[in-house]
Each structure stands twice: as C-alpha cells, then as structure tokens.
Amino acid sequence: MxxxxxxxxxxxxxxxxxxxxxAIEYKALREAFLKELPVCEVCQKSxxxxxxxxEKRGKNYLRAETWLATCRPCHxxxxxxxxxxxxxxxxx
Numbered sequence: 001m002x003x004x005x006x007x008x009x010x011x012x013x014x015x016x017x018x019x020x021x022x023a024i025e026y027k028a029l030r031e032a033f034l035k036e037l038p039v040c041e042v043c044q045k046s047x048x049x050x051x052x053x054x055e056k057r058g059k060n061y062l063r064a065e066t067w068l069a070t071c072r073p074c075h076x077x078x079x080x081x082x083x084x085x086x087x088x089x090x091x092x
Contacts, residue, residue: 022061029064037069042078042090046071052078055092 015023030051040046048069053060060066068090070078078085085091 026062029062033064033067034069039069040071040074041069042074042088043071046073050075052090054090 033051034048037048040048049072050070051064052068052070052075053066054068055066078090082091
C-alpha cells in the first residue's frame with residue numbers, strides 16, 4: 001500500500017533577528033569551547049561533542065563559563081537523571 005505524504009497545516013515561526021544573531025554567536029563560541037575542552041568533563045574518557053548548560057539557558061545561553069563539555073551519552077544521562085546530576089554539580 002502506497003502512503004501519501006501528509007500536508008503541513010501549521011508553519012514554523014521564522015527566527016527573530018536577535019535570535020539568529022545569538023545562534024550564530026553561540027555556534028562560534030561552542031566550537032571554540034569544545035576545541036578547548038576535547039574530553040568529556042563527566043566521564044573523562046570520550047570526546048566532547050556537546051556543550052551542556054549547567055544553569056538554565058535563558059540568560060546563560062552565551063555564557064561559556066556556565067557550560068560543561070560532555071559526550072552525547074553523558075549529556076543524555078544528565079537530563080535523564082537530574083537528581084544524580086545535581087549531586088555531582090552538573091545541574092544547578
């Protein structure tokens with residue numbers, strides 16, 4: 001049986017100019033941050049691929065001093081187990 005594609009009925013809002021500017025700046029900061037810290041700060045074994053925001057992202061979105069370099073499995077664990085992450089200082 002052949003499936004017909006669903007027609008999109010809602011549209012995503014375009015990104016604001018300020019948000020777009022912040023996203024470009026974030027990308028550059030994130031690349032430099034991960035280059036500076038190439039190993040996961042949680043397991044100390046894997047290559048860091050993610051910048052985890054230990055404090056809420058809102059006002060800390062571009063503050064690299066609130067970030068933690070993590071590998072994807074450790075980043076997932078931080079969000080999956082918040083109690084454990086708070087005990088170890090990975091979430092505030």
